[in-house]
Amino acid sequence: MIVVDQVSKYFGTAKAVDEVSFTVAEGETLILLGTSGCGKTTTLRMINRLLEPSAGKILVKGEPITNLPPELLRRGMGYVLQHTGLFPHYTIAENMATVPKLLKWDKERIRRRILELIEKIHLAPDLLPLYPHQLSGGQQQRVGLARALMADPPILLLDEPFGALDPITRTGIRQEFKNLDELKRKTIIMVTHDVTEAFELGDRICLMDKGRIVQIGTPAELLFKPRNEFVSSFLEEQRLQLQLKATKISDMVGFKTESLPDNMSLWEVMALLLSSNGSNISFLKEDEKSGANSLATWPNLLAALPYLKQN
Numbered sequence: 449m450i451v452v453d454q455v456s457k458y459f460g461t462a463k464a465v466d467e468v469s470f471t472v473a474e475g476e477t478l479i480l481l482g483t484s485g486c487g488k489t490t491t492l493r494m495i496n497r498l499l500e501p502s503a504g505k506i507l508v509k510g511e512p513i514t515n516l517p518p519e520l521l522r523r524g525m526g527y528v529l530q531h532t533g534l535f536p537h538y539t540i541a542e543n544m545a546t547v548p549k550l551l552k553w554d555k556e557r558i559r560r561r562i563l564e565l566i567e568k569i570h571l572a573p574d575l576l577p578l579y580p581h582q583l584s585g586g587q588q589q590r591v592g593l594a595r596a597l598m599a600d601p602p603i604l605l606l607d608e609p610f611g612a613l614d615p616i617t618r619t620g621i622r623q624e625f626k627n628l629d630e631l632k633r634k635t636i637i638m639v640t641h642d643v644t645e646a647f648e649l650g651d652r653i654c655l656m657d658k659g660r661i662v663q664i665g666t667p668a669e670l671l672f673k674p675r676n677e678f679v680s681s682f683l684e685e686q687r688l689q690l691q692l693k694a695t696k697i698s699d700m701v702g703f704k705t706e707s708l709p710d711n712m713s714l715w716e717v718m719a720l721l722l723s724s725n726g727s728n729i730s731f732l733k734e735d736e737k738s739g740a741n742s743l744a745t746w747p748n749l750l751a752a753l754p755y756l757k758q759n
Contacts, residue, residue, distance in 0.1 A: 449474040449603065449635040450495065455504030457490050464490045466659040467504070474602075477636040479650035481643065487659040488639045492605055495637065496525050508603070523547060526596030526634075530608035533592060534580040540591055541576040547599045565594040568630060586621055597630050604631070606638040610645065622648060643686055647693045655679060667694040692718060 450472040457465040465487040472478045480488035493499040495506055497518040506513050513521055527533075534543050541562055548558045566573055569590040580588055589609065596604060610621055625631065626649060640646055646653050647667045654664040663675040671687070671694050674680040683690055697717065698710035708717065 449476075449509060450637070451507040451510075452491070452495070453505050453507070455491070455494060455501045455506060457487070457494060457499060458502040463659055465494070465501075468656075468659075468661055469504075470654055470661065470664055472635055472637060474635055475633055477638065477649060477651045479646040479653045480637065480639045480656060481641070481646045481650075481653050482656035483641060486656040488654075488656050489607055491656075492607055492637060492639050496522050496527060496605055523550065523599065524601050524603065526599075526601045526604040528592050528596045528604070528606045528609045530611040534588060534595070536580055539577050539579055540583070543580070543591060544576075544595050544598055546595065551599055561598055565597060565630070568628060569594050570624065589621060590624075593625070600630075602635060604634050604636045604638075606636065608639055608641070611640070611642075625649070643683060644689065644693070647690050655682065668699075689715070 452468055452470050455465060455468050456463060468487070468491055470478070480491060482488050490499060494501050495508075495513070497513060508521070508524075535546070538546075544562050544565070545558050548561065553561075562576065563573060566576065571587060571590055571594075575583065575587065580591070583591065593609065609625075622645060638649065650667060652664060652666055653670055655662045655670060657678060663670055663679050665673075667690070670679055671683060671690055674683070692715040693713050695714045696711050697708060697714070708720075
């Protein structure tokens, strides 16, 4: 869906992005992760031509983005900012209707789409006549996402979409984002400096430093097969939590369960075990010598982490 090929960006003599290359498959979520100033937001903005590359090329669906006027290119991409970017003098309904009006949708089609999305993002319709300043930060962020989804674009570009929220609100909205059916068929590139967020939401992670890509791969690849010391140290502070998020039931050697899906992470399993819903969950551990099964405890699972099956 998206190809970034040897792209660089200079601001004067300073090189903000240095020969960055990656591809994003249709329906994939790629996270651009890194510290402030590493070039991730600059890279994102070049994809929808808010910034023009100094060198290299970017293709969308096999076509160079320079073949389209910027305004037409952007209509096929939803864009969500950290501080929502909502127009303060527009009502919530008017904010959501911005792109459909540019596309000449009729009023009834716009109204139906607004009501459809406002329900999906768990906001009440009586908020539609209000203005952004009358909503909480979490509500504004949901509206920003809904506005980006209004015309059902195939691509979403997200620049620190949850960065302005408090930790509790951020965690809740992140889970809603993950479960939103509107996003399951989108190609998404998201910028964040939050490692946990990257591991929860990304199919692959592109870790950047000083304008260059240090490593790109699945969360498990970065965690268990780091390319160098920078990657290891970047993830070190939250390593156990990340291991639990990156490890699926199917990755555990010698363990099996009939009550949970194989693609569930150990972090999700732990949350179930700590809740009242976890009382009926049991893991079986196969004895290598006898082949017999026995009930496995949570400490058994943690002890098995160093012996992950590498697919």
